Amino acid sequence: MAEAWLRLGEAQERLGEQKAAHEAFRKFLELAPKHKRAAEIRKKLTGTG
Known part of the structure; x- marks a missing residue:
């Protein structure tokens, strides 16, 4: 299920x-x-990636 959210x-x-x-x-x-x-996505959310 998590992969679906990632792809979305x-x-x-x-x-x-x-x-x-x-x-x-x-x-x-x-x-x-x-x-x-997860670390990559956290960076996207904080604007550092």
């Missing part, structure tokens, strides 16, 4: 829908905080 966030980001992408990324991190891409 990536798709929304490509479409320029930043707010929706960030919401999807937050849900992804909530479901899979130790995922191999």
Whole structure:
């Protein structure tokens, strides 16, 4: 389920829908905080990545 949120966030980001992408990324991190891409996504959310 977490992967679906990650992919949704990536798709929304490509479409320029930043707010929706960030919401999807937050849900992804909530479901899979130790995922191999979690650090990368946290950086996106904080604006450092």
